[in-house]
Amino acid sequence: MNPTAASPSPPPPRLLRLLRAFGRHEAAVLGLLVVLAAGIGLLNPAFFSWANACNLLKSSVTLGLLALGVLVVLISGHIDISFPAIAACSMYVTCLAARALPGLDHLWLLFPLAAAIGATLGLLNAWLIHRFQLPALIVTLGTAGLIRGGMLAFIGTRILTDLPASLIAFAKAQIFERPAPGGGTVGLSLSFFVLVAAAAGVWLFLNRTVAGRGVYAMGGAPEAARRAGFNLGWLHALIHGLVGLLAGIAGLIHAAHMRNANPFDIVGIELTVIAAVVLGGASITGGRGSVAGTLLGVALLVILNHSLLLVGLASEWQKVFLGLVILLSTGFTARGARRRLPWTAPVYTP
Numbered sequence: 381m382n383p384t385a386a387s388p389s390p391p392p393p394r395l396l397r398l399l400r401a402f403g404r405h406e407a408a409v410l411g412l413l414v415v416l417a418a419g420i421g422l423l424n425p426a427f428f429s430w431a432n433a434c435n436l437l438k439s440s441v442t443l444g445l446l447a448l449g450v451l452v453v454l455i456s457g458h459i460d461i462s463f464p465a466i467a468a469c470s471m472y473v474t475c476l477a478a479r480a481l482p483g484l485d486h487l488w489l490l491f492p493l494a495a496a497i498g499a500t501l502g503l504l505n506a507w508l509i510h511r512f513q514l515p516a517l518i519v520t521l522g523t524a525g526l527i528r529g530g531m532l533a534f535i536g537t538r539i540l541t542d543l544p545a546s547l548i549a550f551a552k553a554q555i556f557e558r559p560a561p562g563g564g565t566v567g568l569s570l571s572f573f574v575l576v577a578a579a580a581g582v583w584l585f586l587n588r589t590v591a592g593r594g595v596y597a598m599g600g601a602p603e604a605a606r607r608a609g610f611n612l613g614w615l616h617a618l619i620h621g622l623v624g625l626l627a628g629i630a631g632l633i634h635a636a637h638m639r640n641a642n643p644f645d646i647v648g649i650e651l652t653v654i655a656a657v658v659l660g661g662a663s664i665t666g667g668r669g670s671v672a673g674t675l676l677g678v679a680l681l682v683i684l685n686h687s688l689l690l691v692g693l694a695s696e697w698q699k700v701f702l703g704l705v706i707l708l709s710t711g712f713t714a715r716g717a718r719r720r721l722p723w724t725a726p727v728y729t730p
Contacts, residue, residue, distance in 0.1 A: 405661035409660060413679055430558050431561070431566045434569065436686060437568060438637070440572075441630075442630045442637070445629055445633070446464075446627060447678050448578055448674060449627060450653050451657050451660075451662055451670075451671065452585075453619055458517070459654070459664075462521070463653070464627075464646040464647055465525075466501045466623075468527075469643075470494045470497040470632065472531065472540070474493050474497065478490060478544040479540070487550055491629060494631060496625075496628070498627045498629070502624020505620040506619065506620035506621060528644070539642045540641035543639065550571070554566070574633060579675060583671040595618075598666070634646060655681065656677040656678045660674040660676050660677030661673035661677075
């Protein structure tokens with residue numbers, strides 16, 4: 381008997397790709413998201429209204445922008461917790477500058493300024509981490525305290541309510557407007573498309589550039605990445621600079637949505653953002669994560685935080701439910717990493 385003829389033939393590539401797609405963590409999160417949305421919608425049909433959908437998408441912008449930055453950091457094998465402080469500082473300094481210099485009251489000046497401030501603070505993190513070979517968690521913990529302490533010493537707790545007119549107009553701008561039940565109109569906020577553009581940019585960076593491959597390699601095995609020719613110093617600069625840039629933009633959009641610039645408004649969002657990224661399948665130890673999974677994790681947390689009130693769930697139980705979902709998601713991720721399905725092996729090539 382010929383052993384070659386007796387061996388089973390591998391499944392066709394198209395079926396293999398289909399099985400891989402359904403075996404991915406993102407598919408599980410998507411399924412959980414659909415089930416959760418369907419359950420809430422059955423309990424309260426208002427969940428499926430156009431107004432609620434627009435509100436959920438608008439609420440996901442700030443969290444989504446911050447999560448995209450954290451995704452890149454987690455893939456590289458590091459943890460950054462300074463991004464809320466960077467977002468608050470970039471937002472507040474930009475609004476102060478616009479009030480002192482009326483010529484800055486243009487979106488094409490405000491957003492680049494906030495992004496530049498955030499990127500500069502992120503590059504400071506990168507320099508400290510690479511130059512002194514310090515853990516990113518310790519460095520960002522220190523810089524977060526430095527930024528917040530500096531703002532408290534030089535600014536205090538004063539809230540700016542006179543935001544630039546162009547920023548207020550941007551926050552009010554909507555497309556696909558429809559009549560609202562209580563009068564007026566409701567539509568999709570333009571700020572949502574900033575998140576879409578940022579997600580596309582991060583996806584291209586991670587999947588279509590040599591530097592993006594270096595980020596994954598750095599998270600999997602830093603020494604191997606260095607021996608493969610990747611400059612870890614430049615990778616640190618790209619990673620933390622991108623985190624700061626996205627945090628600066630997120631902070632300015634948050635101020636526009638809230639109609640004020642509060643220097644301590646985003647404090648405490650670190651764990652929520654990291655939880656969204658981990659829910660999306662990113663590994664806390666580095667080397668794994670995707671933009672699609674991160675956006676699904678953000679969507680799941682936004683629905684949990686904003687829509688469970690529609691079914692009359694108290695805020696305390698919302699936190700319990702959120703913690704349960706995070707534990708189950710991370711548990712299934714770790715279990716899947718240890719027990720790979722047979723069809724997750726490389727595609728067979730004769």
